[in-house]
Amino acid sequence: MPQTAALAPEVAGVLDAVADMAAAAFEVVDQISALVQERFTAGEAPSRATLTGVGELCAGFVGTRDHPVRGAGYVAAVGYLADEPWWLEWFTQGEDGKSHRMVCQTDPDGVGFFDYEFLTWYVVPRDTGHRHVTGPYIDYLCTDDYNMTYTAPVLIDGKFAGVAGADIGVQTAETLLLPALRTAGRPLAVVNEQGRIVASNSGRHLCGDLVTDVDVPAAWASPARAGLHVVADLPLAVLELAR
Template sequence: MTQQPSAAELAQVRAAVQDLARHAFELTGRVAAELTTALETEATPRRSHLGAVERLVQPVLGDPAHPVQGAGFVAAVGLLEDAAYWLEWFAADAEGRVQRLVTHSEPQGIGFYDYESLPWYVVPRDSGHPHVTGPYVDYLCTEEYTLTFTTPITTGGRFAGVVGADIAVPRAEQLLLPPLCAARARLAVVNDDGRILSSNSGHHVCGDLLPEGWRTSGSAHAIEGLPLSVVTMAD
């Protein structure tokens, strides 16, 4: 018989996931607020008007205690006068140094990074709400499983882009595994597609997909405000 978690165990896992999201969304919220104000004062925004991004994210990325390892702004296509596509993005390297991410922003160029169809951009653009994407393999930055938290911004009633923050799954698990492993039941944190973020079982690892019907099995416990759930796994 499958061991069921107690209400207290579920609450502790939920709280850990929500705390993880809080770290990311507090940063994206601050950047979004200041960047919105800066862009609204410019009739023709340019890359030079995005200085608030580096100023706000650099102290966070340089703090080894903070789980966010990459953050920045991804402009709506056509927003900036001097770049149709643009990522104002920064990341901490293995030594903790904050580096600007350099991408190919010209559609005709080799290696052009077209973000218009990616869920971390599309979902907040279309919904108008913050979103969590992942876990997915971030081939652009780290080549490891990552969670991306994005917050949309608008200027003059027009979608202007998203502010995002990346948390690598290994770093996320440092916060999630203690309450998961304290539970007697086998538990996993999964996204809305049924893809596992983290679990307390070696049989269920990050990236695995749950079988269809997991939502209606009675073992899924949604995490309020996030596209994530805690799921009781069969023994």
């Protein structure tokens, strides 16, 4: 949770709401990561068959309306699995409300090949060793949903083995954040480090818009000076908007 004691209560409330949403997503991520690590350290060569149980675990979150996560799973490091150089063990909620395996083209020679090797949600955990939040963005390559993707690296004996991740739809994110934003006595927005808005209480600042009156990427270096309040170690912040 962020350190909110010295903040105005309305800002602290929104920061706590963002942190709570992230905690819900990373709860899923951490459980997936732990299961994959358990499977891969059991002595077998890493393969698709080693990933038994991931679908059942994800279904407990993705397949229920009581949890905000609507997609989750494991994405293998390129070349890590013996039988599938690219592989996504990923599950999304279908129209029936149940969890279903997401089908992607993982053959590099196939039409519509889904090359995730250069996507932010994969690259940042791989290169930094830390968890990350990507979005809001439209997932044109896979689900076509407007998502926020929470990912963390999966390490096996200190080696990068891929990422565990969870998706929260932007509409769900707004539902979770708006109660705190609506009770604030000043205009506020939840933004990512590029300045793209996740949610706000201002009709002039809509979800998906880029903030133009503040250089948010530059402000990240000295956030307090720009009225930017960063959420712990995540690329999300609460921005105080001009009235």
